[in-house]
Every structure is written in structure tokens, then in C-alpha cells.
Amino acid sequence: MNTLYYKNGIFGHLQLLATVFTTTGAEIKFxxxxTLAFQQRNSCELNSSKSTASMDSKS
Structure with a gap:
């Protein structure tokens, strides 16, 4: 039951992304x-500062 829901969730998400990218204009897509890339860059900077602290605690 859980694996079936997991698969359906993934495919539903991909289908949603596909419809979003096919229905919206190029300007909205870009x-x-x-914004996605900007968020990833910010989260990477946060993760890098966290990972250095966690690496210090491990060693």
C-alpha cells in the first residue's frame, strides 16, 4: 500500500510538472x-555551513 502510494506520488508529481511546463509560457518557465536555482544556491550555502559543523563533531 505504501509503495503503491509512493509510486503514484512520484508519477503524479512528474505529471504535474509536465502539465505545468507544457501549459505555461517560456517567461514563466525561465x-x-x-527561482529554483536561486533557492538551491541558498540551501547549498546553508548546508555547507552545517556540514562543516557536523564533520567537526564526527571527528
Whole structure:
């Protein structure tokens, strides 16, 4: 039951992404990708500062 729901969730998400990318205009797509990349860059900076602290505690 859980694995079936997991698979359906993944495919549903992919289908949602596909419909979003096919129905919206190029400007919205680029803006969405830009915000995604910006969020990833910020989260990477946060993760890097966290990972150095966790590595110190491990060693």
C-alpha cells in the first residue's frame, strides 16, 4: 500500500510538472527555473555551513 502510494506520488508529481511546463509560457518557465536555482544556491550555502559543523563533531 505504501509503495503503491509512493509510486503514484512520484508519477503524479512528474505529471504535474509536465502539465505545468507544457501549459505555461517560456517567461514563466525561465522565472520558475531561476527561482529554483536561486533557492538551491541558498540551501547549498546553508548546508555547507552545517556540514562543516557536523564533520567537526564526527571527528
Amino acid at each position: 522565472r520558475y527555473l531561476y
